[in-house]
Amino acid sequence: MIKSFVTGFPRIGEKRELKFILEKFWTKKAEFSEVLEVANELKKRHYNYQKDIDLVSVNDFCLYDIMLDHIVAFNAIPKRFCHLKDEELYFALARGNSSLHALEMTKWFNTNYHYIVPELSKDTKFSLNSKKFIDELNFAIENRVNLKFNLIGPITFLALSKTIDDSDKFDLLDDLVAEYEKLLGELASIKKDIIIQIEEPIFSTSKGENLVKFIKPVYTKFSSIKDLKILFSTYFEHSTNVIKDVIESGIWGIGQDYVYGKFCEKCLDLIANSNLTLFAGVIDGRNIWKSDISKKLEFISKLKEKINQNRLYVGTSCSLLHVPFSLKYEDNLDENLKNWLSFAIEKLDEITLLRDLLNGVDRSDDLDKNIKANQSRKTSTIVHKKSVRNRVENLTKFQRDLSFEERIKIQRDELKYPILPTTTIGSFPQTTELRQMRNAYKKGLIDSEVYTNHIKDYIKDCVKFQEEIDLDVLVHGEPERNDMVEYFGEMLDGFAFTSNGWVQSYGSRCVKPPLLYADVSRPAAMTVEWITYAQSLTQKIMKGMLTGPVTILNWSFVRDDESKDIVATQVALAIADEINDLQNAGIKIIQVDEAAFKEGYPLRDENIKDYENSSIKAFKLSTSLAFPKTQIHTHMCYSEFNDIIKTIEAMDADVISIETARSGNELLKIFKEAGYKAEVGPGIYDIHSPRIPSVEEMVKQIEAILEVLPKERLWINPDCGLKTRKWEEVKPSLKNLVEATKISRV
Ligand code: MET
Ligand SMILES: [Zn+2]
Known part of the structure; x- marks a missing residue:
């Protein structure tokens, strides 16, 4: 038996x-x-x-x-x-x-x-x-x-x-x-x-x-x-x-x-x-x-x-x-x-x-x-969507038109940011009030007007604060998002969400990954309303904020009845369309976060090439519709780039922000040695700690970075998003960051 x-x-x-x-x-x-x-x-x-x-x-x-x-x-x-x-x-x-x-x-x-x-x-x-x-x-x-x-x-x-x-x-x-x-x-x-x-x-x-x-x-x-x-x-x-x-x-x-x-x-x-x-x-x-x-x-x-x-x-x-x-x-x-x-x-x-x-x-x-x-x-029609499949089959454009060198000239002319431009990674503090508001809206306890106004107020405060401290490239703060994958999953067709599908992440912490079960498409713009609203409040550049296809896949339960490649292509196209809508609405810089890029690496070396190739392909496709003058940023929150620097380069983003504050300049040497050409924003302070870094210490950090990378290609930003921090920590920290940058510029 x-x-x-x-x-x-x-x-x-x-x-x-x-x-x-x-x-x-x-x-x-x-x-x-x-x-x-x-x-x-x-x-x-x-x-x-x-x-x-x-x-x-x-x-x-x-x-x-x-x-x-x-x-x-x-x-x-x-x-x-x-x-x-x-x-x-x-x-x-x-x-x-x-x-x-x-x-x-x-x-x-x-x-x-x-x-x-x-x-x-x-x-x-x-x-x-x-x-x-x-x-x-x-x-x-x-x-x-x-x-x-x-x-x-x-x-x-x-x-x-x-x-x-x-x-x-x-x-x-x-x-x-x-x-x-x-x-x-x-x-x-x-x-x-x-x-x-x-x-x-x-x-x-x-x-x-x-x-x-x-x-x-x-x-x-x-x-x-x-x-x-x-x-x-x-x-x-x-x-x-x-x-x-x-x-x-x-x-x-x-x-x-x-x-x-x-x-x-x-x-x-x-x-x-x-x-x-x-x-x-x-x-x-x-x-x-x-x-x-x-x-x-x-x-x-x-x-x-x-x-x-x-x-x-x-x-x-x-x-x-x-x-x-x-x-x-x-x-x-x-x-x-x-x-x-x-x-x-x-x-x-x-x-x-x-x-x-x-x-x-x-x-x-x-x-x-x-x-x-x-x-x-x-055979189900809720899974298989003709129009999505036709589009994938007839794809002809897989990447952006010009090379980085050509693009960056156009972008610098267009965007006119100073040397050592300052920015953040996207999210600002998620207050209890904000969470309650989002939940109440989800449950239908408040109507869409009340909710929208509330989110807009948050965005307004966020923009005002960033203007006050004189950051160069602003963000809207992501108040409408509970999670960087869930938010997009909810807006896209092809994803479902469980009520109780918890999986242990560590200790008592559980996550509820989205289920990617069908052909993916984007019924409507996902972020344009919030980003253009934020842009309307300021003369400065407002950065659009999206999650990339590799991260969306790595943090979801993905269908097993279709090749990963095709699923990734579908998700990438949805992001590409969003980029197109954003740039047509006047947004000049768009960040496509790939926080989970490294997490998806295979356990066996012989499978790494395939993973890298398909990830590069998906990322490039997701940014393929960006005009040369639209600057594409990406963000990755970890610090071991030794083995993957060539892959990161091949993704062909214009600017990448990375986590460095905890690992020092060793990491940046890798960018130098690899001859990495695009612009880089090494995080200059650790957002995982409530500590407020002083101006002096950030000046030192910037100086140390400048020893490794040329100032023409450097951005100044924190390590990662600020959503888990408190406003009392974020405000003085960012103020100091801008001040330190100004000192370093002269
Ligand atoms: C874990 S990476 C997070 C990126 C996102 N834009 C944020 O700021 O929260
Ligand atoms: Zn991060």
Whole structure:
């Protein structure tokens, strides 16, 4: 019999119960015991949802982050936290406290989940503190769960760590592995023959290639521990180069991602000829579309030909952490669309359906439903729009007309900005009042006139302030936007929004990504009214503000029934039309933000070129209708450009603003060395901090920048948008920025 499994399950709760109790606890409105009560209830409920699954994950639950749980379990606690213990320690590591800064947080592979980064040094002494893990196991046993136990593997744990003293983190591997061995022994002594899913996703990345040498020494040790079965699990990409070593380590099973790991199939013979049990990840754990069960059946039949069915499990490609919980709260979605979707709970049904069909159980009704749903999606007129497709097919203009050198001459003549022109990245503080107003309007509690006036008042104040302090290129402040992707998604055809489609981003934070489900088009102008209103208030240049196609795609759930290239083209054309409308309405500078450009980079080097080419293509298309005299800015909020500077250059924007304040001038040298020709606005102060930078310090910063880049090509601006700051911080900071620039100009 083929069995089923789930790699991991979302923990935040279908009503985000975990989020709310945590936030109550953090603001001292709840006791820690109440947090634990909610946690136990959620676990029970989640186990119950998974009762038909043959192997359910235990220890995928945690209060903040699972890497953090490992930091605590192996006592990898930086010295500054050593006086703390229990929940106080746990949350101080995650969030800092009044006197300690938190551990760093960074993206979990190529997902939008963020984990806590272990902070190690050559003095780190691991020691096992297994309490949480053992409690999880006992709790699951009490609740009679068909369980496997999840751990992050030691190689991935170290690979994702940072050392603060430049020591080699892998010098710590032996010590860490010794503690893992103790832990595994403890788990096996509680439950004989327990299956331990050890996750080593680092081997799905190119970085993992140098680490393969560690697999055999580590996993041979693990496989010799009595009474347990080790399942070596990778996801998000293929990990073909580890199979041989995994087999030779003598462990029990291997987990492969057959959805995102295109080459996993190549290793099938190797696995078949070994004793390994195969956990085939075939149900997409990262997207929200109903699987095509017939196709999955076909695929698994291929596996079945080679692998004895007693050695075959079918399940998710990765943890379901990355998809929303359930469709059951989505009363406002179009019924057709809803019928094509599958969130975590619905994916459980897909897994058991697949398993049952493979095992000859008659579930033809359910299979039929699945076939019909997918069929209707293929032909639906709410998805496929003739006019959009015709336009894409008949495209002839893919980029702007003149070269940067030719354009910039025309622009400087036209725009006449001074040297070291000052500007901002777009958003100004989002006040509570503003948020309430937008919500009230959305809910229909205030009418459009009241709302419009309110937004216009904000814009008026914003413009007035910028004139007062004498900035050169102004913005309207983005008061009408809740989020830089959602705003455009809501204005475009082809996007839908869930009521409850929350996905954990980090800790208690969740996001609700838009669903890009159909051909995309722009029924009406999206920003022209606000921008032209702002321009009407001033003689200075008003900068139009748009989000770029790559960022819109990277922060949405994107349809899987069309190539990414075509989807990106459609989105790019919508942005291109908006640019055209803006410039025809008299707007001379337009910024196309690509905040998430870097986030979309693939895990494997061999896929980078494709990503870069299609991203460049989409960005260039989105700006293709801009007149030579219209100046196109872009903004990217990160600071590692070493590997991607050529790509950035190829995007062919006239001006790029970037985050530099926290990384110093090293970054700018890269622009110099690469011979980057366009204009650059390196952020001269860090907007993530409430601190108000002084004039002197910004003068110094500008001077330092001028040592690397010529003043003719420099813009002066903050690091990023100001929406999370308060007016009390923004006003003096920007005033100082302008003053510092004036000093630097003479
Ligand atoms: C995360 S990048 C943000 C860019 C946007 N224009 C803003 O200022 O908020
Ligand atoms: Zn930014």
